[in-house]
Amino acid sequence: MMAAIILVCSIVFLLQFFVSYCRSLIAASIKHPLSAEVQDVTGIKTSATGDDFARVVQLLQLCPDRPEDRGGIQAIGTYFGLLGVVRASVARLIPSLRAWTEAERGQCTYFAAVTLERRIAFSRDMFAQQLET
Amino acid sequence: MPGPFALFIWMVGLFCETAVVVCALKKRAFRRYLLLNLYMASAVLSELGRYKILTEYGFASKQYQYFYFYSDAILTIFLYFALCTLYVHVFSEMKAERYVKMGTLLLLAGTALFTYAVVEQSSAKLVTHFVVDLSQNLYFVGLVLTYVLWAAILKLRETRTRLIQLVLSLGVYFSLFAANYAIRNLYPSLSSVFVPLVQVFGLFLPLAWAYAFWRLPEEARLVPARLAVIPR
Numbered sequence: 001m002m003a004a005i006i007l008v009c010s011i012v013f014l015l016q017f018f019v020s021y022c023r024s025l026i027a028a029s030i031k032h033p034l035s036a037e038v039q040d041v042t043g044i045k046t047s048a049t050g051d052d053f054a055r056v057v058q059l060l061q062l063c064p065d066r067p068e069d070r071g072g073i074q075a076i077g078t079y080f081g082l083l084g085v086v087r088a089s090v091a092r093l094i095p096s097l098r099a100w101t102e103a104e105r106g107q108c109t110y111f112a113a114v115t116l117e118r119r120i121a122f123s124r125d126m127f128a129q130q131l132e133t
Numbered sequence: 134m135p136g137p138f139a140l141f142i143w144m145v146g147l148f149c150e151t152a153v154v155v156c157a158l159k160k161r162a163f164r165r166y167l168l169l170n171l172y173m174a175s176a177v178l179s180e181l182g183r184y185k186i187l188t189e190y191g192f193a194s195k196q197y198q199y200f201y202f203y204s205d206a207i208l209t210i211f212l213y214f215a216l217c218t219l220y221v222h223v224f225s226e227m228k229a230e231r232y233v234k235m236g237t238l239l240l241l242a243g244t245a246l247f248t249y250a251v252v253e254q255s256s257a258k259l260v261t262h263f264v265v266d267l268s269q270n271l272y273f274v275g276l277v278l279t280y281v282l283w284a285a286i287l288k289l290r291e292t293r294t295r296l297i298q299l300v301l302s303l304g305v306y307f308s309l310f311a312a313n314y315a316i317r318n319l320y321p322s323l324s325s326v327f328v329p330l331v332q333v334f335g336l337f338l339p340l341a342w343a344y345a346f347w348r349l350p351e352e353a354r355l356v357p358a359r360l361a362v363i364p365r
Contacts, residue, residue: 006273007315013280014308020283020360021301021341027355028294028348067152068347071340 022079025072026107029114038117048113050105053080056112063119064126073115080108135192142332143180149339150177156346162295165351168215169299173339175211179204202261206268212303213241213271216278219300223282223291240278244270269314276307287357294353295345297360302341309334 039045042056060073083101091098135143153173157163163170183201190196217237221230248267252259282300291297313334317327 003315003318007312007319010273010276010308010312010315013276014305014312017279017283017301017304017308021298021305023360024294024298024301024355025344027359028298028353067149067340068156068343071337072344072348075341 018075019079019082022075022108023104025076026104026111029111030107032114032117034110034113035117038113038120042113042116044110044113048106048109050080050083050102050109053105053109053112056109056116060112060116060119063116063123065119066122069115069118073112076108076111080105083108135187139329139332142336143184146332146336146339147177147180149336149343150180152343153339153346156343160346160350162346162351166218166299166346168211168218169342172208172211172215173342176208176339179208199261202265202268206264209268209271209275210241213237213275213278216275216282216303219296219303220278220282220285222293222296223285223289223300240274241271244274272307272310272314276304276311279304279307287361291357292354293351294355295349295351297355297357298345298349299342301360302338302345305341306334306338309337 034042034044041059042048042052044052044056048056057073057077083105087098087101087105091101150173154163154170154177157166157170182204183197186194186197186200214237217233220233220237224230224233245267248270249263252263252266279300283304285291286297286300310331313327313330317324
């Protein structure tokens, strides 16, 4: 009985913490303006949509990754998947929830684009260092 | 010896834990979050100790089992104190440090007494079971305390992004472990699936903390009410 209560509480708390954590990652990156170059590559001009997420992640995988960024993008990838489940199930019945999931999915794409920009800058720095040596 | 996947996860974990301390030192956040960083440094030492005992005595040896569970209990207590220092950060303006420290010690003593009372009735290997159960109970106590801290952050409108991310990632970590232990207690037959997951879950905290120390400056701010699942 005790273990069952702990399990239910843990899952409820986990969902709350995880969603808030992902939104804090997004909120920290949303102020970062995208460079013209990344806007061209990703096709994100003003606002991003959830449909572009997979494409931006594919572009991300082409760049050398940094260990400190890995956790963030994996968490956002999981959050994006979770939003997809909500969108395909409960959100079909509640229009306001559908609009919210769409907005959140777009912000996930923006987070991925900001991470892409950082990785491009990192790769450029590495290349410049190699040229110097 | 554990399989190649377990060894790989172990190495990644060791690397990430070291990365937290290095990132904190580079970003001059080591002293500000002293106990959090000391916890990570202790985790690195513990992993190295485990590896040494593993290579000397083997995975199935009593020495390795004892070292694993005792070091895990010590690390959990360490993490519990680290969580309490996050309380001190959030309540810093209220000068509540003394009360937080007192509450921390009382709650730890209460958890230890409760664990002892439960273990005493049902176990022959008292000390070993006490250590294992104390660790499991502290994960749940830690989870509840983190939830209370998150509620306080929302109520007090705490805006420090790095502090918020440290608290939220700790909440995710405690939830994952508490749920894992609960499932193993409810369905012991599933232990073969959920025991190896402990290592994978263990990667989350160092990755999240390394990100928070490296990417977020101490001055970064955000509106915490926007992060709540239920809008406030």
